[in-house]
Amino acid sequence: MKQPDIRSVLYDAEHNMTYQVLAYRQLSELEMVQTVKLYLAQPKILKLKTRERNKTVTTRSLMGSELAAAFVA
Numbered sequence: 787m788k789q790p791d792i793r794s795v796l797y798d799a800e801h802n803m804t805y806q807v808l809a810y811r812q813l814s815e816l817e818m819v820q821t822v823k824l825y826l827a828q829p830k831i832l833k834l835k836t837r838e839r840n841k842t843v844t845t846r847s848l849m850g851s852e853l854a855a856a857f858v859a
Contacts (some may be wrong), residue, residue: 809847821847
């Protein structure tokens, strides 16, 4: 399966964090927020005592892929 190659960027000024979301199509802001929320809900992130700051995080999304379309249908 082809890897996602379209980059959408969301910036969190409060924590000086940049979230780069790789997807199969350009994502809306709501879709980017949902993907970032899924990233932040991971157990390894929840275990951190303080929120990450001053970083750039890259994550992937299945939105726009054939696999995602199969879930909708």
